[in-house]
Amino acid sequence: MEHLSFTLPSKTAALPKGHTAIAGVVGSGNLEVLLEPGPDPATAHFAIQTSAKGYGEVWQAVLADFAEEYPIGGLQFSINDNAATPAVVALRLRQVLESAQPGTL
């Protein structure tokens, strides 16, 4: 397992205080994303556990695009990944955000 963590600037999320959400499952080629409140409204924090080693740069690119496209400041994402492709990662991130604030995406 590889452990990665990223803190990225982003516009503050408009989420009810204390809200949590979860998306995905830790199956082969899949990942589980847990969304919780984070400490800093100007940044989003990502803690990743992944079975696919050596993809740090790809995670950086995927998460940076996500943080730029959506307001996720003040949120914390915990990810359990089982070698999902970037396509599936991007999908689950959007799904977890959508389930935390339905209809706003």
Place this chain on the structure above:
Amino acid sequence: MHGADGIRESVTATTRILLMSWNLRQTNRQARLQRGAAHCESPKVVAAAEATSLLESVIEPGDKVCLEGNNQKQADFLAEALSKADPAKLHDLHIVQSCLTLPEHLDLFEQGIARRVDFSFSGPQAARLSRLIEAGKIEVGGIHTYLELYARYFLDLTPRVALVAAEAADASGNLYTGPNTEDTPAIVEATAFNQGIVIAQVNRIEERLPRVDIPGDWVDFVIPSPRPFYIEPLFTRDPAKITETHVLMAMLTIKGIYAEYGVTALNHGIGFNTAAIELLLPTYGESLGLKGKICRHFALNPHPTLIPAIEKGWVEAVQTFGGELGMEAYVAARPDIFPVGRDGTLRSNRAFAQAAGHYACDAFIGASLQIDPQGNSSTAIIGRVAGFGGAPNMGCDARGRRHTSPAWVKAGQEAQSCVNAMPRGRKLVVQMAETFGEKLRPTFVERLDAWKFAESGAFELPPVMVYGDDVTHIVTEEGIANLLLCRTPEEREQAIRGVAGYTPVGLARNREKVKELRERGVIRRPQDLGIRLSDATRDWLAAQDMRDLVRWSGGLYNPPTQFRNW
């Protein structure tokens, strides 16, 4: 021409002139038939136990032999019989064959029975073929697309002996090939009318056949085999394995390409991507009001995943390359849709379905293993020589086409770069692939592995399945790149990088240029088409699993054992 074959042919030509004899092939054929007669129990029937001896007596060293390795059906008993031949009697055979599928097909080369091969597809044997090429145990004349190979059977690669598979024969040698007729008519006609020998393995001998697919006059020997010939259900896809990414790409394709151009006649390449499209027609396609406007004529095998669309009245006709194990009863019950004979069963025909795929289709859509920034696409990756099957024939612009259709004309207009140029149409050739494949292997690469095959001398040219300048669209989970609208090679390259996602090829994109291409509509993201990522769920699939497909078919579809998972 090529080496030993060329010398043999010029020796034959010289002999012909010296002897003032113009029927050498005929004379030779008679000699073979006489030797073969010794193994017959009736004028044409040979017992299974005599199979290898028959082959040793009618085949001669150096012959071109076509062993029916089709995409789906295999003359497996004859392959086994040939692989048991004595290499002292049969050697240096030149195999001309659509598909290298069974282990026996390559055993022939290891044993020194065969030396050279011309073929089209080798999926199941791709890794072993690659090893044999590297070890110098097999000479590859060329990889072909199916229709190209059949064409050469009628010109310069004519089989001297054809070993085919049929459902049934009668005592006169008439053959019933049934739903899996596939390549047989093309192979047998080319062989029979060039003084060749045709040998068929059959599941049974019948007094009266349901219908005659191959006339007995064209068949020399019939061998009832101990077990039915092998068929692979290659085109069956379990809906339970379709992912959200497949659904997303199917939505992009239906809305962004089929609806956009009005694609009514098309071919779907094999795979989960196209299975997802088929299952989305009666649901997502219906929600967009597209029934009757797209997807009416298919050049396609009888895909089980097309059943819901057929049942909902989307499809007018399906022209089949082959059959599909388990679909026989469903197809027989839908004679308005499928090519069903007077006997009530399907007759497939790969040669003509391929011709339809080339000339009569508005669009081809297929997947790939590797795509480069110019759009060239190949399945030849290091360690695997899989060949191409029908893709090169259908995945290319049909420059001989002359009849118009709205999709063909619109694509042609988009491609037209110069106002004064002669207007012409264009076939839509769509490559559909997730940016990362199995085991996170990137689909998009800076340089195809195909180059390495040319550099090593194994192939004269890099083996490319679909050339970049034939590709009109690339669909990935990141969106659609419309290459018809690109005006320079640089724009084309950035359009491709712009949908190559987070692969190294995608990450190397010029962000400014990609942004501009998106503004021009050359690249369209899901959001640009009004598709939200969270909309792409499996709920859109008309069938969620194999059991649903059976239900849709009214119980007529009978999935093969490996798909019976409920």
